[in-house]
Amino acid sequence: MAKKEQIAATIKSVKEKVEAVKDKVDQITGDPATIEAVDAVKNATVKIAKAVKAAVENKDNVITLAEAKIPEGPLAEKWTNYKAHQKLVNPANKRRLDVIVVGTGLAGASAAASLAEMGFNVLDFCIQDSPRRAHSIAAQGGINAAKNYQNDGDSVYRLFYDTIKGGDYRAREANVYRLAEVSNNIIDQCVAQGVPFAREYGGLLDNRSFGGAQVSRTFYAKGQTGQQLLLGAYSALSRQIANGKVKMYSRYEMLDVVIIEGRARGIIARNLVTGKIERFFAHAVVIGTGGYGNTFFLSTNAMASNGSAAWQIYKKGAYFANPCYAQIHPTCIPVHGAFQSKLTLMSESLRNDGRIWVPKKLEDAKALQAGKLKGRDIPEEDRDYYLERRYPAFGNLVPRDVASRAAKERCDAGYGVNATGLAVFLDFSDAIQRLGKDVVASKYGNLFQMYEKIVDENPYENPMMIFPAIHYTMGGIWVDYELQTSIKGLFCIGEANFSDHGANRLGASALMQGLADGYFVLPYTIQNYLSDQIQVPRMSTDLPEFEEAEKAIELKIEKLMAIQGHRSVDSIHRELGLAMWDFVGMGRTAEGLKEALKKIREIKKLFWSEVFIPGTADDLNVELEKAIRLADFIEIGELMALDGLDREESCGGHFREEFQTPEGEALRQDDKFSYVSCWKFNGEDKEPTLIKEPLNYEFVKRQTRNYKA
Amino acid sequence: MEKTINITLKVWRQAGPKAKGGFQTYKLENISTDSSFLEMLDVLNEQLIGERKEPIAFDHDCREGICGMCSLYINGHPHGPDTSVTTCQLHMRKFKDGETITVEPWRSAAFPVIKDLMVDRRAYDKIIQAGGFVSVNTGGVPDANAIPIPKAKADEAMDAASCIGCGACAAACKNGSAMLFVAAKVSQLALLPQGRVEATRRAKAMVAKMDELGFGNCTNTGACAAECPKNVSLSNIARLNREFICAKFQD
Numbered sequence: 007m008a009k010k011e012q013i014a015a016t017i018k019s020v021k022e023k024v025e026a027v028k029d030k031v032d033q034i035t036g037d038p039a040t041i042e043a044v045d046a047v048k049n050a051t052v053k054i055a056k057a058v059k060a061a062v063e064n065k066d067n068v069i070t071l072a073e074a075k076i077p078e079g080p081l082a083e084k085w086t087n088y089k090a091h092q093k094l095v096n097p098a099n100k101r102r103l104d105v106i107v108v109g110t111g112l113a114g115a116s117a118a119a120s121l122a123e124m125g126f127n128v129l130d131f132c133i134q135d136s137p138r139r140a141h142s143i144a145a146q147g148g149i150n151a152a153k154n155y156q157n158d159g160d161s162v163y164r165l166f167y168d169t170i171k172g173g174d175y176r177a178r179e180a181n182v183y184r185l186a187e188v189s190n191n192i193i194d195q196c197v198a199q200g201v202p203f204a205r206e207y208g209g210l211l212d213n214r215s216f217g218g219a220q221v222s223r224t225f226y227a228k229g230q231t232g233q234q235l236l237l238g239a240y241s242a243l244s245r246q247i248a249n250g251k252v253k254m255y256s257r258y259e260m261l262d263v264v265i266i267e268g269r270a271r272g273i274i275a276r277n278l279v280t281g282k283i284e285r286f287f288a289h290a291v292v293i294g295t296g297g298y299g300n301t302f303f304l305s306t307n308a309m310a311s312n313g314s315a316a317w318q319i320y321k322k323g324a325y326f327a328n329p330c331y332a333q334i335h336p337t338c339i340p341v342h343g344a345f346q347s348k349l350t351l352m353s354e355s356l357r358n359d360g361r362i363w364v365p366k367k368l369e370d371a372k373a374l375q376a377g378k379l380k381g382r383d384i385p386e387e388d389r390d391y392y393l394e395r396r397y398p399a400f401g402n403l404v405p406r407d408v409a410s411r412a413a414k415e416r417c418d419a420g421y422g423v424n425a426t427g428l429a430v431f432l433d434f435s436d437a438i439q440r441l442g443k444d445v446v447a448s449k450y451g452n453l454f455q456m457y458e459k460i461v462d463e464n465p466y467e468n469p470m471m472i473f474p475a476i477h478y479t480m481g482g483i484w485v486d487y488e489l490q491t492s493i494k495g496l497f498c499i500g501e502a503n504f505s506d507h508g509a510n511r512l513g514a515s516a517l518m519q520g521l522a523d524g525y526f527v528l529p530y531t532i533q534n535y536l537s538d539q540i541q542v543p544r545m546s547t548d549l550p551e552f553e554e555a556e557k558a559i560e561l562k563i564e565k566l567m568a569i570q571g572h573r574s575v576d577s578i579h580r581e582l583g584l585a586m587w588d589f590v591g592m593g594r595t596a597e598g599l600k601e602a603l604k605k606i607r608e609i610k611k612l613f614w615s616e617v618f619i620p621g622t623a624d625d626l627n628v629e630l631e632k633a634i635r636l637a638d639f640i641e642i643g644e645l646m647a648l649d650g651l652d653r654e655e656s657c658g659g660h661f662r663e664e665f666q667t668p669e670g671e672a673l674r675q676d677d678k679f680s681y682v683s684c685w686k687f688n689g690e691d692k693e694p695t696l697i698k699e700p701l702n703y704e705f706v707k708r709q710t711r712n713y714k715a
Numbered sequence: 716m717e718k719t720i721n722i723t724l725k726v727w728r729q730a731g732p733k734a735k736g737g738f739q740t741y742k743l744e745n746i747s748t749d750s751s752f753l754e755m756l757d758v759l760n761e762q763l764i765g766e767r768k769e770p771i772a773f774d775h776d777c778r779e780g781i782c783g784m785c786s787l788y789i790n791g792h793p794h795g796p797d798t799s800v801t802t803c804q805l806h807m808r809k810f811k812d813g814e815t816i817t818v819e820p821w822r823s824a825a826f827p828v829i830k831d832l833m834v835d836r837r838a839y840d841k842i843i844q845a846g847g848f849v850s851v852n853t854g855g856v857p858d859a860n861a862i863p864i865p866k867a868k869a870d871e872a873m874d875a876a877s878c879i880g881c882g883a884c885a886a887a888c889k890n891g892s893a894m895l896f897v898a899a900k901v902s903q904l905a906l907l908p909q910g911r912v913e914a915t916r917r918a919k920a921m922v923a924k925m926d927e928l929g930f931g932n933c934t935n936t937g938a939c940a941a942e943c944p945k946n947v948s949l950s951n952i953a954r955l956n957r958e959f960i961c962a963k964f965q966d
């Protein structure tokens with residue numbers, strides 16, 4: 007600030023001085039040419055001063071490589087170098103240090119178990135009744151690793167490259183390389199835990215392909231990979247609970263982080279069974295609370311998935327990065343009624359064998375929409391396999407953002423295949439002919455069953471109907487290379503952080519990232535911080551900082567309970583979801599985003615004046631839980647729209663209709679937007695500040711993503 | 716195309732763990748047969764909130780049949796009358812127009828009611844903590860392909876591992892036994908070389924914990940497997956018994 011004032015003062019004094027010179031020249035000579043020359047000098051000086059001012063301001067709002075703590079050296083050596091030079095905590099001291107982990111998904115459970123195994127005392131929190139039920143359990147398709155067991159040319163570099171490219175060149179090279187590097191350790195670890203991955207007849211591990219890759223590097227356990235990986239991490243966590251190294255708090259919800267002298271020192275959480283607000287101290291706090299996709303109300307996320315922990319730490323000073331990067335998954339069961347509570351994903355692995363199409367003729371589409379025809383009635387030559395047509399090299403396995411937009415494009419053009427016109431076919435008839443029904447059933451049986459239970463139609467006989475839905479959020483809390491947020495002692499892992507997927511996540515890479523963070527990255531990097539903390543004694547939770555944080559929560563809850571309006575939480579959430587889907591969804595425009603901001607602000611007013619929460623706060627109260635989360639979703643939605651408005655380009659999951667090629671492909675603006683947008687909170691109802699972390703591509707050449715050839 | 720039905724619900728309401736509970740009757744009209752059972756309860760809850768009453772508390776999360784959070788004893792069946800599904804995957808098309816549907820929480824001594832239809836299932840976590848793991852730390856493990864595992868064994872382990880820890884087996888059992896749940900975990904790990912090492916110790920520890928927590932004895936009625944939403948097979952119980960006898964032998 008002082009710097010800026012100084013510069014402003016200098017500009018002013020230069021202006022005045024040149025003005026004085028001009029007057030003098032005027033008095034003495036009155037020669038117009040001389041006066042003009044003096045004027046030119048004045049203008050030039052002012053221009054330079056302004057440029058300096060802007061540069062200084064910009065510099066204040068830029069995160070440098072050093073601040074992001076990216077280690078020196080060649081890409082492939084960065085992580086090794088880091089580990090060789092980081093500080094460690096010796097075993098005796100580990101016992102004296104407490105770490106809070108919030109979340110028991112893949113990221114939280116693996117981190118909590120690993121930290122406890124090392125000797126730290128861990129307090130772990132989750133909303134569900136058991137840590138085993140975290141949203142990660144629902145992941146279906148698989149987890150990537152660069153094992154190259156298939157001998158199809160895979161390598162750490164290729165996995166790194168595919169992830170960078172899939173993320174549309176909006177992720178940090180160093181982080182992504184590290185992710186690819188540790189991916190192999192994850193598979194080893196999970197097998198050692200007894201995760202029953204699919205195997206071939208020879209007894210070795212099997213792989214499948216996922217979007218955005220031309221190799222088979224995805225490990226899977228039927229259609230229940232997330233479940234098996236989470237149960238592996240949960241078993242490791244359970245072992246540490248039994249050892250007394252982890253204290254587990256289930257049915258607890260973190261409502262705020264406590265900061266003492268600039269460092270995270272604990273959390274405030276609500277016991278969801280009793281309604282009691284409680285305080286917890288730790289030397290460091292790790293947030294692994296998942297993504298904020300439920301801002302859209304209807305998404306593939308579990309009902310309790312929320313963005314509140316991330317949002318609360320944002321309000322305490324942690325930067326929120328790239329909020330507008332949300333992933334829309336192309337293969338979900340279409341919306342079918344006003345009562346609908348969530349959307350069901352049909353795993354991406356289905357695109358290995360399923361072919362996506364709509365009719366070629368509009369009249370066929372109309373007949374399908376009217377229910378007069380079924381998919382199987384349409385002859386082969388009248389089908390438009392539009393992904394195979396548009397993207398011959400990758401076909402049905404293009405990345406998610408590309409597949410989603412292509413489906414929207416066909417449906418917008420009138421070729422949708424269900425009553426609402428918002429669905430395309432995913433067809434297995436070719437696969438069934440080629441491989442036989444049994445093989446198809448053994449690969450995808452549980453998914454087919456799930457589809458049939460929901461839609462009441464047999465996908466072996468009639469093609470599935472699918473449509474894109476909100477699925478994952480690449481954006482999240484900004485972290486440095488050590489996974490530390492902009493608040494000291496506060497770390498963020500898994501989907502909750504922004505780190506590795508850039509503007510678009512490839513399939514099977516979230517599980518990889520969650521477990522990489524939790525098993526193999528955080529347990530190292532956090533020690534670099536904790537090594538300085540060994541002298542810090544456990545603090546009392548009676549300290550004023552705890553007191554104030556708790557008071558603020560109590561006031562907020564009182565305020566919510568007192569509204570006693572006439573709208574249920576869900577009814578307002580649905581409204582928010584619609585506004586988000588319409589204006590901050592698959593196709594965004596400046597105008598639409600402005601409209602979204604207006605609508606969201608109206609919804610915020612509506613919420614704070616009209617919401618009705620029955621019951622009391624000092625009891626189990628599901629409506630209150632939902633209301634606290636919705637208050638934050640509304641604000642997250644606002645920041646998503648703001649960020650989307652700022653980013654005048656199309657990249658990955660962020661598609662600005664103004665920025666596309668004549669063929670309708672995303673058009674990045676690398677010269678202007680090759681940065682991570684980090685938003686800094688400035689107070690309630692104030693515009694946040696945009697801080698930029700430039701993305702320097704040292705090792706990869708940025709290209710236009712091409713999945714055609 | 717959308718079909719709707721009218722139904723009457725008899726729902727167990729209980730204000731808290733120690734409160735006395737009882738059935739309340741609710742009428743619901745025009746419920747789409749395409750909606751899931753939980754979506755039907757959402758509709759009822761919205762209606763109750765509209766009447767400024769407290770909604771019914773029930774557990775749920777993924778609504779995809781995988782997290783094991785949903786429960787409910789519907790018309791005398793855990794997870795309702797349909798087979799191989801959880802309550803969240805049960806659809807209203809399985810019910811008739813005009814039908815009366817009774818909804819209760821899990822009834823098992825080891826799963827005390829928290830509120831309405833929510834119960835405390837932490838006893839299952841405690842059983843896992845007693846031994847439902849392979850004792851390896853993070854790092855320092857062999858290459859994933861170092862030990863080949865016959866596909867049939869791996870598939871069998873996977874089937875056992877599909878247990879979602881929902882508690883329906885104990886809720887279905889007249890003795891309140893958690894045997895199917897315990898057997899599923901013991902089997903999964905015993906079938907794989909990585910878990911084989913500790914197999915007998917694990918079986919003993921988990922069964923002892925189950926007994927300690929107040930679950931009943933298994934008398935092989937098979938009600939658990941019949942109601943299990945994930946089709947976890949009774950053969951797992953046989954395998955558990957074998958492990959258990961081995962463990963006894965070694966003592």
Ligand SMILES: Cc1cc2nc3c(=O)[nH]c(=O)nc-3n(C[C@H](O)[C@H](O)[C@H](O)COP(=O)(O)OP(=O)(O)OC[C@H]3O[C@@H](n4cnc5c(N)ncnc54)[C@H](O)[C@@H]3O)c2cc1C
Nearest residue numbers: 109110111112113133142147148260296500501514516517
């Ligand atoms: C249907 C579906 C299928 C998917 N399939 C795949 C796939 O095949 N491959 C892949 O790589 N990825 C997949 N993903 C993505 C992947 O599952 C998630 O990104 C990943 O599991 C997130 O893990 P996490 O540990 O970060 O968070 P989560 O698993 O979401 O866990 C969050 C944890 O935080 C807790 N929590 C949240 N807020 C609070 C709070 N305030 N207080 C206390 N606790 C809190 C929750 O209780 C939970 O324990 C899929 C996602 C979905 C929705």
Ligand code: SF4
Nearest residue numbers: 878879881882884943
């Ligand atoms: S064995 Fe079946 S019924 Fe029992 S907990 Fe597991 S999934 Fe539920």
Ligand code: FES
Nearest residue numbers: 776778783785803
């Ligand atoms: S809600 Fe997850 S299994 Fe039913």
